[in-house]
Amino acid sequence: MAVSFEHIYKAFDEVNGKPQYVLQDINLTIETGQFICILGKSGCGKSTLLNLLAGYLKPDKGRILVDDNRVEGPAADRGVVFQQHALFPWYTVRENVEFGLRLKNRKDAAQIATKYISLIGLEGYEKLYPSELSGGMAQRVGIARALVNDPAVLLMDEPLGALDALTRDTMRKELIRIWQLSQKTIFFITHSVPEAVYLADRVVLLKQGEVALDQPINLPRPRETKSPEFLSYVELFEQGLTDNQTESVITE
Numbered sequence: 001m002a003v004s005f006e007h008i009y010k011a012f013d014e015v016n017g018k019p020q021y022v023l024q025d026i027n028l029t030i031e032t033g034q035f036i037c038i039l040g041k042s043g044c045g046k047s048t049l050l051n052l053l054a055g056y057l058k059p060d061k062g063r064i065l066v067d068d069n070r071v072e073g074p075a076a077d078r079g080v081v082f083q084q085h086a087l088f089p090w091y092t093v094r095e096n097v098e099f100g101l102r103l104k105n106r107k108d109a110a111q112i113a114t115k116y117i118s119l120i121g122l123e124g125y126e127k128l129y130p131s132e133l134s135g136g137m138a139q140r141v142g143i144a145r146a147l148v149n150d151p152a153v154l155l156m157d158e159p160l161g162a163l164d165a166l167t168r169d170t171m172r173k174e175l176i177r178i179w180q181l182s183q184k185t186i187f188f189i190t191h192s193v194p195e196a197v198y199l200a201d202r203v204v205l206l207k208q209g210e211v212a213l214d215q216p217i218n219l220p221r222p223r224e225t226k227s228p229e230f231l232s233y234v235e236l237f238e239q240g241l242t243d244n245q246t247e248s249v250i251t252e
């Protein structure tokens with residue numbers, strides 16, 4: 001398996017000496033090549049879970065394994081793609097994609113970058129600068145930058161959240177295409193129920209720091225978002241999100 005979370009607890013604060021856990025006893029195993037979406041309302045602990053897997057945070061209890069290695073900090077086996085794609089504005093598309101490889105003095109940097117530029121569908125745009133790209137294109141460059149290091153798992157924190165609705169729709173399809181070609185394990189965070197049902201092999205619903213639902217999505221791809229089967233998954237998660245909670249639900 002690619003990733004396992006074992007009895008993970010994380011708190012940022014204490015009240016009267018008691019840790020206030022934002023994540024409590026999280027246990028998840030993720031198979032190699034699986035596309036897993038973590039779904040939940042704002043503040044339920046999604047980003048904290050991703051930051052623990054990325055190695056940016058340390059759990060208070062428990063451990064995380066990636067391909068049997070314990071996560072002790074950030075490393076190249078986990079490629080992170082953020083909502084704001086953090087490209088270097090003074091580098092071209094190609095230079096941005098090559099950056100991580102050049103740092104490692106890889107002689108085949110150009111060759112590998114060419115492969116991933118083609119994979120993300122940006123052949124012909126190599127010489128453009130980030131300011132000349134649309135949001136969707138910039139996000140694809142962010143994905144290529146993470147993929148060039150050949151990570152065991154790709155971590156994505158609301159990567160489509162900053163895009164307009166139409167671009168977001170296109171990027172969901174693109175992401176499935178890239179995932180199928182790259183065969184990576186993807187750990188994807190979203191607020192959007194339809195997005196999770198469209199993308200994932202499996203959706204984990206987090207509620208107040210605990211796993212409330214862990215549900216495989218048994219629908220063939222490409223998924224028909226208006227089919228009764230698709231809509232019944234949407235309803236299942238929307239119900240799960242609204243049960244006994246006061247925060248606003250963001251479904252799209």
Ligand SMILES: Nc1ncnc2c1ncn2[C@@H]1O[C@H](COP(=O)(O)OP(=O)(O)OP(=O)(O)O)[C@@H](O)[C@H]1O
Nearest residue numbers: 012013022040041042043044045046047048049191
């Ligand atoms: N560095 C931090 N210091 C203190 N509290 C934090 C920190 N990071 C997160 N928290 C708290 O932990 C809880 C979970 O936050 P987290 O960002 O993981 O939620 P989320 O589900 O990703 O929310 P969103 O969808 O709004 O990004 C929140 O109550 C948040 O205020």
